[in-house]
Amino acid sequence: MAKKVKFLQGNEAVCEGALYAGCTFYAGYPITPSTEVAEVLAARLPKIGGRFIQMEDELAAMAATLGGSIAGKKSLTATSGPGMSLKMENLGYGYLTEVPCVIVNVMRGGPSTGLPTGPGQSDVMQARWGTHGDHPCIALTPSTVQEQLNETVRAFNLAEKYRMPVILLTDEIIGHMREAVEIPEPGDLPVIDRKRPTCDPKDYLPYKPEADGVAPMADFGSGYRYHITGLNHLPDGFPSNDGKLAQADEIRQQKKVDDNYDEIVVVDEMMCDDAEILIFAFGSTARSAKEAVQMARAEGIKVGLLRPLTIWPFPDKHLAKYAGKVKRVIVPEMNLGQTALEVERVMKGQPAVEGIFQIDSEPINPVTILNKIKGGK
Amino acid sequence: MAKAEKIEIYANLCKGCEICVELCPVDALEMKDFKAAVKDLDKCIACMQCELRCPDFAIEVYKK
Amino acid sequence: MAYDYSKYLRAGKIPHIWCPGCGYGIIMKSMIRAIDGLGWDKNEVVMTSGIGCASRLPGYIDANTLHTTHGRSLAFATGVKVANPKLKVIAMGGDGDMTAIGGNHFIHACRRNIDITCFVFNNYIYGMTGGQYSPTTPKGSRATTAPYGNSDNQFDIAQLAMGAGATFVARTTTYHAVPMEKLMKQALEHKGFSVVEIIAGCPTGYGRKNKLASPAGMIEWQKDHSVAIAQWEKMSDEEKAGKFPIGVLHEVNKPEYVEAYDANVGLS
Ligand SMILES: Cc1ncc(C[n+]2csc(CCOP(=O)(O)OP(=O)(O)O)c2C)c(N)n1
Ligand code: SF4
Ligand code: SF4
Ligand code: SF4
Ligand SMILES: [Mg+2]
Numbered sequence: 001m002a003k004k005v006k007f008l009q010g011n012e013a014v015c016e017g018a019l020y021a022g023c024t025f026y027a028g029y030p031i032t033p034s035t036e037v038a039e040v041l042a043a044r045l046p047k048i049g050g051r052f053i054q055m056e057d058e059l060a061a062m063a064a065t066l067g068g069s070i071a072g073k074k075s076l077t078a079t080s081g082p083g084m085s086l087k088m089e090n091l092g093y094g095y096l097t098e099v100p101c102v103i104v105n106v107m108r109g110g111p112s113t114g115l116p117t118g119p120g121q122s123d124v125m126q127a128r129w130g131t132h133g134d135h136p137c138i139a140l141t142p143s144t145v146q147e148q149l150n151e152t153v154r155a156f157n158l159a160e161k162y163r164m165p166v167i168l169l170t171d172e173i174i175g176h177m178r179e180a181v182e183i184p185e186p187g188d189l190p191v192i193d194r195k196r197p198t199c200d201p202k203d204y205l206p207y208k209p210e211a212d213g214v215a216p217m218a219d220f221g222s223g224y225r226y227h228i229t230g231l232n233h234l235p236d237g238f239p240s241n242d243g244k245l246a247q248a249d250e251i252r253q254q255k256k257v258d259d260n261y262d263e264i265v266v267v268d269e270m271m272c273d274d275a276e277i278l279i280f281a282f283g284s285t286a287r288s289a290k291e292a293v294q295m296a297r298a299e300g301i302k303v304g305l306l307r308p309l310t311i312w313p314f315p316d317k318h319l320a321k322y323a324g325k326v327k328r329v330i331v332p333e334m335n336l337g338q339t340a341l342e343v344e345r346v347m348k349g350q351p352a353v354e355g356i357f358q359i360d361s362e363p364i365n366p367v368t369i370l371n372k373i374k375g376g377k
Numbered sequence: 378m379a380k381a382e383k384i385e386i387y388a389n390l391c392k393g394c395e396i397c398v399e400l401c402p403v404d405a406l407e408m409k410d411f412k413a414a415v416k417d418l419d420k421c422i423a424c425m426q427c428e429l430r431c432p433d434f435a436i437e438v439y440k441k
Numbered sequence: 442m443a444y445d446y447s448k449y450l451r452a453g454k455i456p457h458i459w460c461p462g463c464g465y466g467i468i469m470k471s472m473i474r475a476i477d478g479l480g481w482d483k484n485e486v487v488m489t490s491g492i493g494c495a496s497r498l499p500g501y502i503d504a505n506t507l508h509t510t511h512g513r514s515l516a517f518a519t520g521v522k523v524a525n526p527k528l529k530v531i532a533m534g535g536d537g538d539m540t541a542i543g544g545n546h547f548i549h550a551c552r553r554n555i556d557i558t559c560f561v562f563n564n565y566i567y568g569m570t571g572g573q574y575s576p577t578t579p580k581g582s583r584a585t586t587a588p589y590g591n592s593d594n595q596f597d598i599a600q601l602a603m604g605a606g607a608t609f610v611a612r613t614t615t616y617h618a619v620p621m622e623k624l625m626k627q628a629l630e631h632k633g634f635s636v637v638e639i640i641a642g643c644p645t646g647y648g649r650k651n652k653l654a655s656p657a658g659m660i661e662w663q664k665d666h667s668v669a670i671a672q673w674e675k676m677s678d679e680e681k682a683g684k685f686p687i688g689v690l691h692e693v694n695k696p697e698y699v700e701a702y703d704a705n706v707g708l709s
Contacts, residue, residue, distance in 0.1 A: 025523070051699075055519070056516075056546060057545060060513070063520060063546075067489075068523065068524035072524065072525065220521060221484060221505060399657030400660060429470070429618035430618055430660065431467075432466025
């Protein structure tokens with residue numbers, strides 16, 4: 001049967017993905033270039049029995065998103081640059097308290113108000129380390145409008161499965177571009193719901209992990225009365241000052257992600273098998289990189305593209321296969337070398353990383369990448 | 378005037394803040410070893426203010 | 442029979458962390474009696490708080506409790522309430538929590554008139570961090586960060602709430618343990634955003650610095666400086682100086698946020 005195809009804007013596709021995944025609550029604060037996500041969901045959510053709220057700022061938006069999830073609803077918020085900075089405090093709360101939700105960051109130029117209407121990719125390290133403290137992190141980086149949809153579904157699934165906030169790290173170019181998108185039918189893509197407790201409420205321990213490292217999470221109001229706190233806590237949810245236990249719990253949380261690398265990390269490897277030159281690029285930059293690779297291949301140059309759909313956890317295992325194997329590795333990105341640092345860490349100088357770093361609010365031109373491949377400037 | 382049958386003070390809960398002692402309208406309580414204690418049960422008019430104002434669940438008045 | 446608080450307290454959590462003579466224990470007891478008096482099902486009660494001594498209260502209550510980040514109690518509470526309006530949501534925090542770092546959330550929760558009950562514990566100080574001045578610290582009072590006396594102007598929390606659109610606003614003190622319980626009940630029953638400002642003593646952070654060291658003395662001070670609203674309205678400006686009104690200060694009925702939203706978007 002022919003699939004339903006819609007011509008969608010990237011930000012709209014995020015909304016389609018969220019609704020497909022079962023999102024019924026959105027709390028946000030408008031900011032370019034993410035605002036369409038809020039606008040579309042303000043119209044769509046009530047139609048499926050969900051609710052939308054525009055909060056007073058992004059601190060509140062992140063808080064309300066977590067509150068909605070604690071009340072049992074799959075919750076989403078979307079923002080850009082300055083808004084992402086404001087979300088950081090409560091995003092950290094979401095990690096420590098293990099509350100599933102999805103945060104969309106449509107990256108623009110920065111810091112501060114920066115270049116509000118142009119694209120950027122400078123929030124890669126912020127996504128990983130923006131909030132204080134050690135914590136696990138999952139961030140997904142779609143490159144097409146179709147992936148905006150599919151990766152949003154995946155973001156919700158990962159959030160629900162691992163009981164943690166998940167970031168969709170996209171950018172202005174993909175957020176605002178229009179492409180034909182296949183709308184999945186129910187059942188086409190998996191949809192995962194969080195584990196909820198089935199035990200007697202008096203035996204419920206909200207932070208006692210099961211074999212998979214994840215504890216079932218009860219909705220507030222479902223009869224499991226429990227305590228949630230941003231202080232380090234014991235399996236029963238109540239605060240503890242025991243540093244050793246706090247450390248063990250943080251490590252357990254980190255392991256939820258580390259131990260499931262194979263499931264979480266998705267990478268698209270294009271023409272990498274015989275590649276002598278490897279391009280590492282994500283998001284909209286990967287589109288330019290793909291074109292550059294095709295042009296170079298047409299000229300007989302053995303170049304491949306490694307395109308992570310999961311940027312955090314960093315695709316170490318996938319990338320490490322090429323260390324010592326390829327002669328060159330090139331990292332184009334719309335920042336001054338953030339993922340390049342990670343690539344360098346994994347490649348260990350074999351070979352050294354060559355960057356194409358650009359923060360002029362323009363997409364990186366495929367020709368720029370091609371020139372680099374060909375050894376030009 | 379109402380009277381109290383007994384006044385229970387839980388030493389394990391009492392933090393010795395003296396609120397109950399100082400605010401008792403009839404001076405029925407006192408401090409002993411940094412904890413509240415009953416000085417004169419007969420004086421107590423069972424106004425319940427000590428129980429209501431104890432921040433620590435440490436004093437209970439049982440009315441006659 | 443003495444009142445049995447234990448059915449609303451989590452087993453094994455008392456004694457609480459508050460200092461000897463801290464007014465918060467008095468507030469907690471009034472709050473428990475108010476909720477009990479309404480016969481609310483604990484499974485439906487959600488309590489949120491920010492960070493500070495005040496915000497430790499929900500941890501002691503056998504309900505759905507959410508101890509959040511500094512100032513964000515109402516923002517989390519709003520998410521919970523909008524996502525599941527059947528829940529009875531009570532948000533609380535200190536004067537710093539609600540009117541400094543959380544001031545924006547406070548005024549907007551008032552404006553929306555969302556059906557949340559907000560208890561603000563006003564001890565005129567940042568208690569938890571050791572006694573720095575807050576937006577309600579009286580002018581001239583000492584604080585660790587106001588060694589020469591506080592030069593800031595003060596917020597009147599109740600007036601702030603009224604100005605921002607809260608539909609039920611009351612003030613009480615820890616001297617008034619029983620009236621406090623009644624006001625809390627009224628606030629909890631009110632449909633829409635209700636605020637109760639509760640003046641409480643912080644003997645450790647505020648009292649010591651301001652020669653009000655005795656907890657009982659702080660409670661007496663509350664009695665001496667508070668005036669029932671009916672009487673307040675008859676007083677001259679000179680008589681009002683240095684005093685504050687208590688009781689129900691404002692009560693109106695307006696459409697509640699979630700109900701209005703649902704009606705507007707065709708959800709109800
Ligand atoms: C973002 C942030 N800034 C500062 C603090 C430090 N802090 C913790 S509690 C507090 C003030 C608490 O005062 P108040 O809200 O009046 O509550 P009280 O302790 O007096 O009950 C401060 C400044 C914090 N926890 N988080
Ligand atoms: S009020 Fe309570 S804690 Fe304070 S002295 Fe009396 S019994 Fe002890
Ligand atoms: S009940 Fe009243 S009179 Fe009796 S001890 Fe307590 S405060 Fe004093
Ligand atoms: S510091 Fe003040 S507010 Fe905090 S527990 Fe002690 S007395 Fe109470
Ligand atoms: Mg305070």
